[in-house]
Amino acid sequence: MKITLLGTGSPLPNPDRSGPATLVQTTHANILFDAGRGVVMRLAGAQLLPIMLSGVVLTHLHSDHVCDLNDVITTHWVMSPGPTMLRIVGPVGTMDFVEATLASLRVDIGYRIDHHADLNEGPLLEVLEVHPGETFTIGGETVLVGATDHRPVEPSLAYRIESGEQSIVIAGDGVPCASLDELVKGAGAYVQTVIRDDLVKQVPSARLQDILDYHSSVEQAADTARRAGVQALVMTHYVPAPNPGSEDEWRALASAFEGLIVMGSDLTSLDLDTMNVT
Numbered sequence: 481m482k483i484t485l486l487g488t489g490s491p492l493p494n495p496d497r498s499g500p501a502t503l504v505q506t507t508h509a510n511i512l513f514d515a516g517r518g519v520v521m522r523l524a525g526a527q528l529l530p531i532m533l534s535g536v537v538l539t540h541l542h543s544d545h546v547c548d549l550n551d552v553i554t555t556h557w558v559m560s561p562g563p564t565m566l567r568i569v570g571p572v573g574t575m576d577f578v579e580a581t582l583a584s585l586r587v588d589i590g591y592r593i594d595h596h597a598d599l600n601e602g603p604l605l606e607v608l609e610v611h612p613g614e615t616f617t618i619g620g621e622t623v624l625v626g627a628t629d630h631r632p633v634e635p636s637l638a639y640r641i642e643s644g645e646q647s648i649v650i651a652g653d654g655v656p657c658a659s660l661d662e663l664v665k666g667a668g669a670y671v672q673t674v675i676r677d678d679l680v681k682q683v684p685s686a687r688l689q690d691i692l693d694y695h696s697s698v699e700q701a702a703d704t705a706r707r708a709g710v711q712a713l714v715m716t717h718y719v720p721a722p723n724p725g726s727e728d729e730w731r732a733l734a735s736a737f738e739g740l741i742v743m744g745s746d747l748t749s750l751d752l753d754t755m756n757v758t
């Protein structure tokens with residue numbers, strides 16, 4: 481299995497970092513987790529088009545994680561040679577969000593159907609809302625659903641993908657909690673969105689201080705990884721964006737975890753077969 485950090489950014493705009501999105505690839509499947517700003521461009525950077533996806537899985541409906549789902553839907557639709565279903569999985573609320581997205585695209589969908597003789601209908605979507613404790617399959621892989629604590633954002637989900645002997649947890653946003661610990665236990669890789677609370681605390685903005693209580697700090701992510709005994713901690717969704725050359729500072733803050741720590745620019749990937757980071 482392979483993890484690629486398609487977007488390592490956050491809501492704070494950064495020219496070099498796309499919004500939250502992570503690709504998990506197995507021998508059977510290409511699964512996209514979240515669809516933040518610029519996701520289709522970064523998929524292209526990973527040599528993938530939306531039509532090559534097994535589906536899209538959403539952790540929660542914060543705008544930074546879903547704002548380019550419309551682009552995935554449209555590009556999947558217009559590049560499909562014939563009617564092709566796009567699978568979208570997410571928490572309760574995903575159906576409403578997808579319906580609203582389609583409503584916002586209604587004019588464009590009409591233009592394209594009018595213009596292309598071989599296009600007779602709009603995007604074909606299959607939406608599945610899932611709950612903690614459930615499992616579902618996507619691209620032939622089994623995915624277990626867990627709850628995360630990202631309150632007041634509810635529901636907020638994490639996912640554990642099991643393929644052969646390997647497992648990856650996509651934790652999304654949130655602070656440590658028992659249900660996350662349970663899901664992450666013994667995983668090969670644990671992907672966690674992180675913030676540097678030491679840096680955020682220095683910024684004189686009340687609104688920015690609000691983000692501290694519902695995101696894992698680097699130290700908290702390292703503690704979760706240590707408790708769970710994972711092989712690799714993959715950090716993403718950096719707040720603030722790391723200055724070039726400052727990655728070792730972030731790694732030092734995660735030193736409670738003694739396994740492999742992965743972080744980097746967009747398109748950084750970890751191959752679980754070799755534990756190589758590229």
Ligand SMILES: [Zn+2]
Pocket residue numbers: 540542630633653
């Ligand atoms: Zn969030």
Ligand SMILES: [Zn+2]
Pocket residue numbers: 490491500542544545653673717
């Ligand atoms: Zn976020």
